[in-house]
Amino acid sequence: xxxLIIGAGAAGLMAARTLSAQGNKVIVIEAxxxxxxxxxxxxxxGSPGYIEGGAEFIxxxxxxxxxxxxxxxxxxxxxxxxxxxxxxxxxxxxxxFHDDWDQLMEALNDLTEDxxxxxxxxxxxxxxxxxxxxxxxxxxxxxYDAADLDRVSxxxxxxxxxxxxxxxxxxxxxxxxxxxxFLRKQxxxxxxxxxxxxxVKTITWSYNSxxxxxxxxxxxxxQKLLITIPISLLQAEAIExxxxxxxxxxxxRGFGFGGVIKFLFTFKRRFWEDKHSGFRQMPGLGFLLSDxxxxxxxxxxxxxxxxxxxWLAGPRAEHAGHNTDALFNKxxxxxxxxxxxxxxxxxxxxxxxQIINWFADPYARGAYAYTTLxxxxxxxxxxxxxxxxIYFAGEALYDGPAMGTVEAALxxxxxxxxxxxxxV
Numbered sequence: 487x488x489x490l491i492i493g494a495g496a497a498g499l500m501a502a503r504t505l506s507a508q509g510n511k512v513i514v515i516e517a518x519x520x521x522x523x524x525x526x527x528x529x530x531x532g533s534p535g536y537i538e539g540g541a542e543f544i545x546x547x548x549x550x551x552x553x554x555x556x557x558x559x560x561x562x563x564x565x566x567x568x569x570x571x572x573x574x575x576x577x578x579x580x581x582x583f584h585d586d587w588d589q590l591m592e593a594l595n596d597l598t599e600d601x602x603x604x605x606x607x608x609x610x611x612x613x614x615x616x617x618x619x620x621x622x623x624x625x626x627x628x629x630y631d632a633a634d635l636d637r638v639s640x641x642x643x644x645x646x647x648x649x650x651x652x653x654x655x656x657x658x659x660x661x662x663x664x665x666x667x668f669l670r671k672q673x674x675x676x677x678x679x680x681x682x683x684x685x686v687k688t689i690t691w692s693y694n695s696x697x698x699x700x701x702x703x704x705x706x707x708x709q710k711l712l713i714t715i716p717i718s719l720l721q722a723e724a725i726e727x728x729x730x731x732x733x734x735x736x737x738x739r740g741f742g743f744g745g746v747i748k749f750l751f752t753f754k755r756r757f758w759e760d761k762h763s764g765f766r767q768m769p770g771l772g773f774l775l776s777d778x779x780x781x782x783x784x785x786x787x788x789x790x791x792x793x794x795x796x797w798l799a800g801p802r803a804e805h806a807g808h809n810t811d812a813l814f815n816k817x818x819x820x821x822x823x824x825x826x827x828x829x830x831x832x833x834x835x836x837x838x839x840q841i842i843n844w845f846a847d848p849y850a851r852g853a854y855a856y857t858t859l860x861x862x863x864x865x866x867x868x869x870x871x872x873x874x875x876i877y878f879a880g881e882a883l884y885d886g887p888a889m890g891t892v893e894a895a896l897x898x899x900x901x902x903x904x905x906x907x908x909x910v
Contacts, residue, residue, distance in 0.1 A: 488513065489906065490696055490706060492686050492725075493714035495523025496892050497879045497899030499669040500554075501712055504903035506676035514678060515698060515706055517685035517849045521670055524716070524850055525892065527663035528750070528840065536661035537750050537793065539842040540853075541892050544656040548893035550900065551665075555658055558668035565655040567772015567787030572824050574777065577766060586619045594644040600859055603627055603643055604635040625775070628800030629782050631890065632744025633856040642857035646887040662892065681706070685849070690728040693873045710875055710906055714899060717882040718743045718851040733867060734878075740864030741882050745803045745845040746853035749780060749796030749817040752838045756785075756792045758825065766826035778820035792837070796820070799853065808846045814839065854890035855882035874909045877902050 489505050491498045494516035506512045526539035544551055544562060555562055570579050593610045601609075607620050627633045627643060658665055673680075681704070688699040689711065698706040719725065720738035727734070757763040758771050768774065774783040782797040796817050798806060806813060822829045844853045865885060871877045879902040884894030 488708035490515065490698060490708040490711045491714060493523060494521040494680065495714060496525060496895035497714040499666060499673065500896045500899035501714065501879060501903035502673045502678050503669050504900050505907065506673055506678045508907060512678045513681065513706060513708060515681045515684050515686055515700065519683045521666050524844065524853065525662045525666060526842065527661045536663065538661060539748060539750065541662055542657065544658060545891055546654045548888060550897045551893045554896065555665060558665060560659040560664050562656045562658055565657060565772065565787065567785055568770040569773045569775065570768045570771055572776040572778065590619060590623065591647065594640060597640060600639055600641040602636055602859065603638050603640045606640040625781060628802060629797065631856045632746055632799040632853050633742055634801050637742050637858045639857040639859055639861065686725050688726045688728055691876060693875055696875060712877045712879055712902060712906065714880050716850050717741045717855050717880065722851060731872065737864040737867035740858060740860035742856040742858045743852045744800050744854065744856060747798045747803045747806060747813060748842040750840040751794045751796065751836055753792040753835045754837050756790065757835055764827065764831065774824060776824055778823050779816045780820040804845060808843060810841055813841050856890060877906055
């Protein structure tokens with residue numbers, strides 16, 4: 487039995503390890519020239535150490551991720567630092583949540599029928615006195631979940647926010663690349679074959695028979711197939727199924743899928759900690775939330791690398807365009823505003839910079855999935871294999887508040903791989 491896996495991201499690697507550990511022949515076909523997918527650890531352009539261009543955090547005590555890190559002997563580091571806020575040009579410190587957040591959660595807990603978050607806010611918090619709260623909810627949903635308020639499920643956000651703790655955030659060792667490298671080594675030891683830079687064009691299939699045709703003209707054959715590409719590519723019908731599977735495309739479109747642009751600015755010094763720098767000071771800066779065009783920034787605390795990571799997500803990222811110079815200027819303008827300085831002064835402090843636009847990535851077309859009112863039904867459809875031959879896994883297909891995370895991808899890949907061998 488030969489198992490084919492499309493995608494060498496977290497889900498694909500975890501599935502490959504699980505299947506190959508049982509002695510199965512496994513072939514992984516990957517469009518990129520590397521493992522990781524939407525995990526993209528960068529070291530180029532003279533940047534010091536590792537910089538995460540994609541997934542970066544471990545959001546809470548997540549069992550699969552933490553078990554894998556423990557197995558690999560990779561430590562986790564608690565995210566540290568103080569939260570600062572800039573609103574209307576004024577700086578203040580404080581937590582992530584609005585003063586009326588408890589009232590919001592109380593109303594959400596009383597909700598008995600799911601609706602979009604936009605409809606929920608309109609029904610319960612339309613009064614002008616709640617304008618600040620509504621704005622905070624919008625920023626939180628768009629910024630954290632990359633979600634559109636007109637599509638995202640209120641029930642899903644309620645479940646997620648009930649388990650959210652400000653201090654419950656970690657980073658994996660030096661970077662996520664260590665964990666993926668551990669999986670890759672185990673796959674290599676088990677004889678997994680990897681084919682990189684080989685985008686799949688068509689899938690010709692019948693019961694226990696799959697033939698993949700790639701854009702490079704290669705043909706790969708097996709008996710069972712696991713597809714771990716982002717749900718956005720299924721939505722866009724980026725791969726042709728022969729015979730067609732319209733039900734898969736329809737189901738995929740029941741998921742929300744948001745985008746992210748990351749701004750990675752390494753500076754000559756941590757000027758926000760230097761009271762003689764001429765910039766607005768934010769001692770102990772961990773996270774910076776604001777009303778700027780690029781609203782969210784963070785440091786590498788407790789690491790003292792002079793790196794600020796900017797984050798623009800959701801509809802605002804989608805509408806920001808793909809022009810790198812324009813995006814750089816948007817970030818520069820935001821930093822000058824946040825640190826009460828000039829763009830020229832900020833520019834002089836920059837050592838290196840990179841902008842990672844996941845909307846513009848042809849093999850991602852966005853960052854990660856979120857739950858809409860149709861997601862539960864769609865997940866059930868994609869959770870059932872096509873004639874016990876074609877299976878689907880990935881962060882979008884994980885059923886729980888960790889959807890959209892590396893944890894979700896790892897857990898989904900592992901669970902579906904076990905399902906595949908159980909149906910042989």
